[in-house]
Amino acid sequence: xxxxxxGFALGSAAAVGLAVEGLGRPALADSQPIRIGWLAALTGPxxxxxxxxxxxxxxxxxxxxxxxxxxxxxxxxxxxxxxGDPTKAVNGAQAMISRIGVHAIWGPTNSGEALATxxxxxxxxxxxxxxxxxxxLIDPARYPNAFRIAPSNTQIDDAVSEYCVKNLGVKAVAIxxxxxxxxxxxxxxxxxxxxxxxxxxxxxxxxDPTQPDVTPDMLRMRNAGAEVIVVWxxxxxxxxxxxxxxxTMGWDVPLAGHPTMGSGEVGKLIAKPENWRxxxxxxxxxxxxxxxxxxxxxxxxxxxxxDGKIELSDTMLWWVLDGVDAITLIAxxxxxxxxxxxxxxxxxxxxxxxYPGLFGTYSFSKTQHNGLPTSEVVMSEANSHxxxxxxxxxxxx
Numbered sequence: 001x002x003x004x005x006x007g008f009a010l011g012s013a014a015a016v017g018l019a020v021e022g023l024g025r026p027a028l029a030d031s032q033p034i035r036i037g038w039l040a041a042l043t044g045p046x047x048x049x050x051x052x053x054x055x056x057x058x059x060x061x062x063x064x065x066x067x068x069x070x071x072x073x074x075x076x077x078x079x080x081x082x083x084g085d086p087t088k089a090v091n092g093a094q095a096m097i098s099r100i101g102v103h104a105i106w107g108p109t110n111s112g113e114a115l116a117t118x119x120x121x122x123x124x125x126x127x128x129x130x131x132x133x134x135x136x137l138i139d140p141a142r143y144p145n146a147f148r149i150a151p152s153n154t155q156i157d158d159a160v161s162e163y164c165v166k167n168l169g170v171k172a173v174a175i176x177x178x179x180x181x182x183x184x185x186x187x188x189x190x191x192x193x194x195x196x197x198x199x200x201x202x203x204x205x206x207x208d209p210t211q212p213d214v215t216p217d218m219l220r221m222r223n224a225g226a227e228v229i230v231v232w233x234x235x236x237x238x239x240x241x242x243x244x245x246x247x248t249m250g251w252d253v254p255l256a257g258h259p260t261m262g263s264g265e266v267g268k269l270i271a272k273p274e275n276w277r278x279x280x281x282x283x284x285x286x287x288x289x290x291x292x293x294x295x296x297x298x299x300x301x302x303x304x305x306x307d308g309k310i311e312l313s314d315t316m317l318w319w320v321l322d323g324v325d326a327i328t329l330i331a332x333x334x335x336x337x338x339x340x341x342x343x344x345x346x347x348x349x350x351x352x353x354x355y356p357g358l359f360g361t362y363s364f365s366k367t368q369h370n371g372l373p374t375s376e377v378v379m380s381e382a383n384s385h386x387x388x389x390x391x392x393x394x395x396x397x
Contacts, residue, residue: 039107054324112181240269264314283380317388
């Protein structure tokens with residue numbers, strides 16, 4: 001089912017056409033809503049990040065529409081729940097492009113889905129923004145329409161491997177991912193990053209995110225001599241089971257890796273608060289508390305101004321901020337290019353330098369569509385979660 005924030009449904013374009021019959025095309029174009037597709041895994045084992053993104057997306061759409069829209073045009077959000085399934089993501093993207101006629105697409109938010117949808121959107125020259133990590137999703141030559149507003153696998157692998165080797169002083173590493181396209185890819189790229197830094201990958205595997213007992217996997221990691229477990233999964237259930245099993249085994253090995261390990265959902269699933277200790281997650285400067293206990297000034301102002309409009313206790317702030325930034329970037333592309341022509345929107349993004357988003361400061365060019373600077377990628381303490389943000393991990397200033 002296609003869901004819309006403002007009631008957009010198949011066939012409504014024809015109704016609009018009848019209502020404005022006799023008007024010139026420019027007037028029609030100027031009055032039509034800006035339709036933004038949102039490919040969202042709102043249910044299923046990969047839904048935790050999307051729920052956070054979704055809160056930011058709806059907040060941004062509502063805020064822009066309440067202020068009069070973009071050049072007087074309201075935003076229609078056209079949502080498809082992909083359930084984390086690449087086939088459903090493909091079907092959703094095709095419907096948005098060929099049947100609904102969206103002007104831009106945000107998502108998918110899982111790399112396994114994006115690997116399937118990115119070529120389809122490129123063939124349609126559909127302006128596309130997403131937060132997926134897999135490196136090969138960004139290729140301005142093959143996919144000139146696709147822009148990333150999150151770190152790439154290379155950036156996160158470098159941050160995690162460097163922290164584990166230099167700050168934790170480990171030499172033997174176990175790397176696990178879930179069985180999604182993202183998890184499978186992430187295990188391989190993470191192993192290469194550790195090996196580049198002289199660490200020995202003593203164990204690597206994928207685990208079904210719905211697997212109820214991870215004890216056999218944990219025993220194999222311990223028997224292999226792992227000094228750290230690096231986890232790449234967006235499933236809070238799997239992350240929590242790894243932490244709970246570690247405690248049951250009495251194995252005080254640190255965990256490091258995916259931000260989901262620090263989500264509020266994981267906090268609800270761990271058996272005891274101490275099971276969350278010695279867990280270090282990928283973090284971001286704009287979502288990190290300083291020595292004064294505050295976030296960077298512009299992010300702190302945003303959080304202070306929410307006034308209960310977005311729940312942050314059970315999600316991650318970066319997911320929310322990235323969702324806000326995605327809608328804002330699309331709205332600014334329409335505003336600055338003068339309309340919803342795909343070429344104009346893409347050309348606008350290709351000129352951005354130090355764009356001041358909430359989640360990050362983005363820069364793009366015709367040959368570089370990875371927008372987030374590496375300097376904004378850090379490591380955080382998972383159990384310091386407060387309002388979706390974190391303290392920097394030991395060793396960062």
